[in-house]
Amino acid sequence: MVPDIGFIGAGKVGEALASKLSEKGYEVVAVASRSFSSAERLAANISSCRPYSTPQEVADVATLVFITTPDDAVSSVQEGIDWHPGQWVVHTSGALPVSVLERARSRGGLTGGFHPLQTFADATGESLSGSTFALEGEDPLLSSLKEIALALGGSYVVVSSEDRALYHISGVLASNYVVTLMGLADEIWRRLGLSASGVDSLLPLMRGTVENLARIGLPDALTGPIARGDAGTIQKHLQALKVRMPELTSIYSELGLNTIPISLEKGVIDEAKAQELEKILGG
Template identity: 35%
Template structure:
């Protein structure tokens, strides 16, 4: 398979994949984005061609990335299909975690093959995306005769990969959202609780980062559930009751989220073996009562 790559959609992900593939020896034949400034960013980085339409990009390349927003993928596919811009033998790829490769199905009508290549990684900005994509773990699904193309890319990026059922993509993506997006929310909860005590936000973030990093290292080293520490893991119900008593003045939203997380944390502690079923039930009943109390008060 040729290493000629075209890109439709030059946002953070599209630009980053263009840069890292170019650095690994792929020829980026051209790029198109509705926003000219996005196109310019990629062109300036790797000196590739810019095209006025997605059709021109598609006709210029053997491997076509559609890296628009998830909501725009279908309309791009429809536009390319309606103008017969897909080519026989072409591999059409998207990098969405939530969408399966089937959203590219119309490309098959013209002899193209389809592939989803999703990096389990977060991209806060372009430079972080360029740094984070190499070495990532990717999920792969689509036409089996395209797997070699995806695997070759992942291996050149020094990453790893696994295959996934297309029908499972929404649930898979939900799991990724929990550990990436919702992690930020959980950390924000901790920051807010500490801010209430009078600790400045800047100092709170600085103080919590070593704790966060230590927890991640524990997960890397001993895995889950063994990485779980803290009062629930120890079966310390009195500390949890003190937390909840002090939190009654903080507002229903914080109490509700804390209690919901605590409820499920007790299940992890049971899996770890540091509390028994009776203790888990006690924790869960405590958190359930607090959530019910919050609901009644709202």
């Protein structure tokens, strides 16, 4: 049984979650944000939801409160509220432990984490379906969070506070740093003067890789010189970097070294080849 829901923080995640939860039949009744206009914008699309000017008012009318502010504001926001006994307070950060909600817990509330393993560049909640949610909390709150994750069309894992930072790194590697890698690949295109941006040309390659990962998974999706054991090609790459873009040598080598175990697991290179590649890459 999920009680009335409120949101503090009317940004991308708050808006996406509030609108999808309402669509799924949950009672989203209250929202407050730093600015009243953000709260009004979120509430405008949800008939049951009223905008409030302070987080305290949300805590006064909703039993389950999602704090969807930036990570750095979660602790101070919950510190400023007189929580009620029996209240459920949840943040949506991937990295923060549940102990940041200590004041709510000490007032007799249940506290938890509900992190959508998804990227929200805007506030549409379409990508929530199919996402995995990292949950933390005690029952009955945890059971309700599980129910919500499933109702949103997702699945869930339970991640302890101790493991949360490491769990979050997995998401950073699979999302944010993919953008970083595209940034570096694009830098080479611009340096060579091939076009104003390489993103359009590199994107079909990136999409193909992601689709291979979805279709055949790890380690089979790996292709390229390390999977082929092409030591000569890797030497040419390193030589080109040394002469023209030495600043990329260390990340290229580090990623290459981390690609060797995947190639071994795929069974496309043997131990002797792995050692040869490691030596070339400076491992």
